[in-house]
Amino acid sequence: MSMSVSSNHFVNLAAPGIQALQPYLPGKPVAELEREYGITDAVKLASNENPYGPSPLALNAAREVLDDLSRYPEGSGWLLTGRLAEIHGLDREQVTLGNGSNDVLDIIARVFLTPAHEAVFSQYAFAVYPIAVQAAGATACIAPAHDGSRGPAYGHDLDAMSELVGPDTRLVFIANPNNPTGTWLESDELEAFISNLPAHVMVVVDEAYFEYVDKPSCPDASNWLQRFPNLIVTRTFSKAYGLAGLRIGYALSDPQVAGLLNRVRHPFNVNAVAQVAALAALDDSEHLQHSVRRNHEGLAQLVAGFRKLGLPYIESAGNFVAVETGRGMERYEALLQQGIIVRPVANYGMPDHLRVTVGRADENARLLAALEKVLT
Numbered sequence: 163m164s165m166s167v168s169s170n171h172f173v174n175l176a177a178p179g180i181q182a183l184q185p186y187l188p189g190k191p192v193a194e195l196e197r198e199y200g201i202t203d204a205v206k207l208a209s210n211e212n213p214y215g216p217s218p219l220a221l222n223a224a225r226e227v228l229d230d231l232s233r234y235p236e237g238s239g240w241l242l243t244g245r246l247a248e249i250h251g252l253d254r255e256q257v258t259l260g261n262g263s264n265d266v267l268d269i270i271a272r273v274f275l276t277p278a279h280e281a282v283f284s285q286y287a288f289a290v291y292p293i294a295v296q297a298a299g300a301t302a303c304i305a306p307a308h309d310g311s312r313g314p315a316y317g318h319d320l321d322a323m324s325e326l327v328g329p330d331t332r333l334v335f336i337a338n339p340n341n342p343t344g345t346w347l348e349s350d351e352l353e354a355f356i357s358n359l360p361a362h363v364m365v366v367v368d369e370a371y372f373e374y375v376d377k378p379s380c381p382d383a384s385n386w387l388q389r390f391p392n393l394i395v396t397r398t399f400s401k402a403y404g405l406a407g408l409r410i411g412y413a414l415s416d417p418q419v420a421g422l423l424n425r426v427r428h429p430f431n432v433n434a435v436a437q438v439a440a441l442a443a444l445d446d447s448e449h450l451q452h453s454v455r456r457n458h459e460g461l462a463q464l465v466a467g468f469r470k471l472g473l474p475y476i477e478s479a480g481n482f483v484a485v486e487t488g489r490g491m492e493r494y495e496a497l498l499q500q501g502i503i504v505r506p507v508a509n510y511g512m513p514d515h516l517r518v519t520v521g522r523a524d525e526n527a528r529l530l531a532a533l534e535k536v537l538t
């Protein structure tokens with residue numbers, strides 16, 4: 163083919179939603195920072211990963227399956243979907259596996275959204291929602307978050323979200339708790355919100371951080387699936403289960419909805435190693451509880467340090483906390499120089515905050531010491 167290609171020739175050929183799409187910004191990898199700054203002991207507190215790693219049972223199961231890698235994985239994830247159904251008191255037909263819960267969120271958007279449709283989510287909500295909605299060519303309707311007068315500042319304002327639901331709305335995304343704010347919704351308010359949604363609206367409750375939550379009023383939305391057939395709950399093995407690198411998550415829904423998700427899902431979207439590791443991880447409640455307990459201690463350590471430094475932060479129910487340092491991008495760069503990777507959240511409209519993942523005690527201490535240094 164001989165033709166001259168202008169600088170945006172292929173962009174103009176892309177589907178309308180994709181043309182203006184900004185890609186997801188992942189946390190900076192440790193190896194990249196170490197290469198750039200010539201250091202060896204960088205600490206990454208940037209991607210809400212479990213600093214204690216996965217369960218040893220999961221690692222053993224993963225190793226055992228390596229001899230069989232010439233085989234395709236179990237396409238339907240028979241063993242894992244069965245076990246997840248048992249744990250949640252549901253039928254296997256209600257479980258859809260994904261290559262991370264991110265995959266599931268994208269599948270949901272592709273199933274329910276077209277350029278004629280709208281999806282509602284909150285200001286400061288997880289960055290994958292606008293990407294999934296825009297990639298489907300649909301319109302994102304973004305509700306202002308609480309300003310602190312009627313609910314926790316930066317948190318989802320369900321009344322404001324309700325107001326945006328109209329005849330063209332097909333999806334509502336709710337992160338509970340939300341990333342990057344760490345804010346969470348109470349059981350009563352979320353239940354009332356879902357029960358008031360019209361029947362043509364699907365609601366996704368993204369519970370990626372569910373295992374970390376220690377707030378008694380924060381619900382397990384999977385308990386409501388029987389009552390609300392338009393509800394989809396998503397979970398992941400990337401956070402408290404420490405399996406982010408294997409990419410595995412899942413959706414719980416009405417069987418008819420799961421049937422639709424399965425039409426779009428790639429046949430082998432969850433690899434064989436991830437399936438067996440996740441299955442084994444579910445049997446190690448000790449490791450999970452240890453990770454969760456340590457996270458609460460680490461979160462307490464971080465917020466005590468922020469208080470000492472006089473830095474406001476947003477109360478968090480997850481394994482991360484958004485702290486207001488002012489001039490987030492500058493602070494982020496200065497922390498990189500100290501060998502610490504956190505996440506700037508200017509792309510979320512929070513230019514004065516940094517999101518810090520809860521690390522091990524020594525990592526948290528290093529972050530606090532580095533923060534003190536860069537602030538003075």
Ligand SMILES: Cc1ncc(COP(=O)(O)O)c(C=O)c1O
Nearest residue numbers: 262263264288341370398400411
């Ligand atoms: C709120 C929320 N949902 C979903 C995800 C996606 O995680 P994964 O695709 O690793 O399951 C994340 C990851 O950071 C998240 O913060």
